[in-house]
Amino acid sequence: MRVESSAIATGGAVGPERLAVLHALEQKILWLAVWMIHHANHIRPKQDGLKVGGHQASSASIATLMTALYFDVLRPWDRVAVKPHASPVFHAIQYLFGRQPREKLQRFRALGGAQSYPSRTKDTDDVDFSTGSVGLGVAMTSFAALVQDYVRMREPAPQTVPQGRMVALCGDAEFDEGNIFEALYEGWKHDIRNVWWVIDYNRQSLDTVVSDRIFQHMDSVFRDMGWNVVTMKYGRLMEQAFERPGGDALRAWIDASPNALYSALAFTGGAAWRARLETDIGDVSGVRQLLDEHDDAALHRLMTNLAGHDLETVLDAFHGVADDRPTCFIAYTIKGYGLPFAAHKDNHAGLMTPEQMEAFRRRMNVRDGEEWEPFAGLDLPASLVADAIRSAPFNQPFTRCYDAPRVALPARIEPPTGARMSTQEGFGRLLSNIAREHPTLADHIVTTSPDVTISTSLGSWVNRRGVFHRHSRVDVDAQAQVASPQKWTVSPAGQHIELGIAESNLFILLGALGLSAPLFGARLLPIGTVYDPFISRGLDALNYACYQDARFILVGTPAGITLAPEGGAHQSVLTPLVGIGQPALTAFEPAYVDELAEILRWSFDHLQDEDGGSVYLRLSTRPVAQPQRELTSELRDRILEGAYWLAPPDSDAELAIVACGMVLPEAIEAHRQILEDIPAAGLLIVTSADRLHRGWIHSQRTNGAFHGAPSYIERLLSALPASAGLVTVLDGHSAALSWLGSVAGHRVVALGVERFGQSGDINDLYRTYGLDADAIVGAAARLCVRNSHR
Numbered sequence: 001m002r003v004e005s006s007a008i009a010t011g012g013a014v015g016p017e018r019l020a021v022l023h024a025l026e027q028k029i030l031w032l033a034v035w036m037i038h039h040a041n042h043i044r045p046k047q048d049g050l051k052v053g054g055h056q057a058s059s060a061s062i063a064t065l066m067t068a069l070y071f072d073v074l075r076p077w078d079r080v081a082v083k084p085h086a087s088p089v090f091h092a093i094q095y096l097f098g099r100q101p102r103e104k105l106q107r108f109r110a111l112g113g114a115q116s117y118p119s120r121t122k123d124t125d126d127v128d129f130s131t132g133s134v135g136l137g138v139a140m141t142s143f144a145a146l147v148q149d150y151v152r153m154r155e156p157a158p159q160t161v162p163q164g165r166m167v168a169l170c171g172d173a174e175f176d177e178g179n180i181f182e183a184l185y186e187g188w189k190h191d192i193r194n195v196w197w198v199i200d201y202n203r204q205s206l207d208t209v210v211s212d213r214i215f216q217h218m219d220s221v222f223r224d225m226g227w228n229v230v231t232m233k234y235g236r237l238m239e240q241a242f243e244r245p246g247g248d249a250l251r252a253w254i255d256a257s258p259n260a261l262y263s264a265l266a267f268t269g270g271a272a273w274r275a276r277l278e279t280d281i282g283d284v285s286g287v288r289q290l291l292d293e294h295d296d297a298a299l300h301r302l303m304t305n306l307a308g309h310d311l312e313t314v315l316d317a318f319h320g321v322a323d324d325r326p327t328c329f330i331a332y333t334i335k336g337y338g339l340p341f342a343a344h345k346d347n348h349a350g351l352m353t354p355e356q357m358e359a360f361r362r363r364m365n366v367r368d369g370e371e372w373e374p375f376a377g378l379d380l381p382a383s384l385v386a387d388a389i390r391s392a393p394f395n396q397p398f399t400r401c402y403d404a405p406r407v408a409l410p411a412r413i414e415p416p417t418g419a420r421m422s423t424q425e426g427f428g429r430l431l432s433n434i435a436r437e438h439p440t441l442a443d444h445i446v447t448t449s450p451d452v453t454i455s456t457s458l459g460s461w462v463n464r465r466g467v468f469h470r471h472s473r474v475d476v477d478a479q480a481q482v483a484s485p486q487k488w489t490v491s492p493a494g495q496h497i498e499l500g501i502a503e504s505n506l507f508i509l510l511g512a513l514g515l516s517a518p519l520f521g522a523r524l525l526p527i528g529t530v531y532d533p534f535i536s537r538g539l540d541a542l543n544y545a546c547y548q549d550a551r552f553i554l555v556g557t558p559a560g561i562t563l564a565p566e567g568g569a570h571q572s573v574l575t576p577l578v579g580i581g582q583p584a585l586t587a588f589e590p591a592y593v594d595e596l597a598e599i600l601r602w603s604f605d606h607l608q609d610e611d612g613g614s615v616y617l618r619l620s621t622r623p624v625a626q627p628q629r630e631l632t633s634e635l636r637d638r639i640l641e642g643a644y645w646l647a648p649p650d651s652d653a654e655l656a657i658v659a660c661g662m663v664l665p666e667a668i669e670a671h672r673q674i675l676e677d678i679p680a681a682g683l684l685i686v687t688s689a690d691r692l693h694r695g696w697i698h699s700q701r702t703n704g705a706f707h708g709a710p711s712y713i714e715r716l717l718s719a720l721p722a723s724a725g726l727v728t729v730l731d732g733h734s735a736a737l738s739w740l741g742s743v744a745g746h747r748v749v750a751l752g753v754e755r756f757g758q759s760g761d762i763n764d765l766y767r768t769y770g771l772d773a774d775a776i777v778g779a780a781a782r783l784c785v786r787n788s789h790r
């Protein structure tokens, strides 16, 4: 069942009865999170003797904030990135909502159980954004907000999907990750709306208590970026104490207290607070009386009553934000709040001992054997708590995962014509053709690039389809009559999102765009372009996008040493290995533009397939003579499978050249020369080492090679006798093709690049790095000599 969004109450003032229930839920999720970790480490039988781990302190730190959000503040159409180490809290909440079975909690961090860090693809309890690599989930919410605006303003999305807030629950140490600030700045440029970052400001990272200095400036950083900042520092007990005589001194003492001191006292407890406060401000009028009126336990409660643990204050702060400006909540908290290692500087990976857990169980009133019971130990009637869970706005029946219809594809995308062309130029012209001739497909494409739009050949697409921004902008250059081939119209109708030079942002945006179907009900076909070497700058973010099963096309261009005069700092060497090694990403490196046209069409399909994925195209600026050919459907299939014989070998061939990508002219020339001595030699063109490798591995793992159909590459290489040799060649790390020798036991000489490059022209560089025709012929000769000595 689905309810209309207007029928879902979205919170407001919270009465005392509801507050009591929320307090009970706060206790319950803290208990469940802590117990889940304890159970995994101390109770569940272990097979390998390894500590299972889990983060009780990080969970306790954020339990109040998450209670307020999930049981009162969030609406079902809001989307959340939960800080990685609060995964147990998230799963506990979903368990109470009835969306996470108990067995998954009991198998926390075990195979098939609730994941250590919230995972869109591995968890089954409705994770919006995966987290784990700190900083990335935070930035993801900012780009998700941009994508939400994009789909709403351009309207491929059903407008019945209400506009949600993109909420990140962040650890404070996440702000050491520069990618957050890159995202903040980019978000400001795009004037993003509807983003909340809730910072669990416990002043602790993994190793230590963090420096106070960063956060002294954090609010101004956010304000400078146009954000609203809500600081939640003091709980109500503290606020009340500040009203008393001596209260000003107490507040001043708290404000001036270094993080390390505050943490040490918060860990040590009441007597330590008393001694320190007596020494520092004991002679201020009113302070001694305040101290006398509090026993050690009460004093500890008062001094640790930070706002992030004060449910009422937290609720007020969240409900106090009515507009859609991006808002940062800085919530003061204590890591491990309520647990024996609260505020201890080493508590990040700390686990409560069985004795401590036993004491905690008694304190929580949970009876032996009732540890997993949702309502055990609460001092409210179970029905009241159950009602509150049932009526939580976030828990209303509402479709949270959309299934956007597929975009119909044309039967063919005509490749541009031309005698000589680079794959990069071909890519730009193909997109331009799509914009002109296939409007339905074009309407769903969205492009993005980190300040290399023009130099990666997206310019003409952008001329046709415009740049997206929430606010239209007048083209000043055109008005001022500055002559330029780039005529960029900036408006909410644009289809290109221009980013500043920050590759990490590119991949996180591709991640967000690539999730627009499940998140916002709008099918987008995102294409991001980047200089191939700078993929490495954003590798973790690329992995992050793939891990969430976001669907996009990544175009790395120009690539390899073939960009020649640009020099070593711009030459990608290892990206072919990224193409093979990155899960959920299929890599192609075609040599010809008619191949690229087929691959691009296949990619649009693959992006939309249930069991599909993303695609990486490694392209080049090197103009190459294009074959004048009609692609048969058989050749088309072979191109997509990853390789085809340009010159099939004879069955007694001693040798084949296997070439991938832009070095094809050299391979063809070498093959021509070799034919004079070895007329049977073959020339295999590889369009996707990744697909070949995957097929081969899959076939081995499933015993296909022995019992069923051999893999595609096995079938191709079966054209050669076992005694033949292979010369493999590509402009990239030689390991990307050298494995071909293992497929059928052929000897291999692997040519490629394994060193940093340098400037030069293509001929000089190919000669220097051993990729030219002479090098290929030389390698072939070595193979044949070895063969004759066998």
Ligand SMILES: Cc1ncc(C[n+]2csc(CCOP(=O)(O)OP(=O)(O)O)c2C)c(N)n1
Pocket (backbone or CB within 6 Å): 057, 058, 061, 083, 084, 085, 132, 133, 134, 170, 171, 172, 173, 174, 200, 202, 204, 205, 206, 335, 348
């Ligand atoms: C990119 C990355 N580097 C390192 C880690 C290891 N790590 C896990 S948590 C953490 C610090 C967490 O501190 P904070 O974000 O403040 O969270 P909390 O204090 O709430 O646990 C680190 C360094 C990681 N998960 N991701």
Ligand SMILES: [Mg+2]
Pocket (backbone or CB within 6 Å): 171, 172, 173, 200, 201, 202, 203, 204, 205, 335
């Ligand atoms: Mg922290």
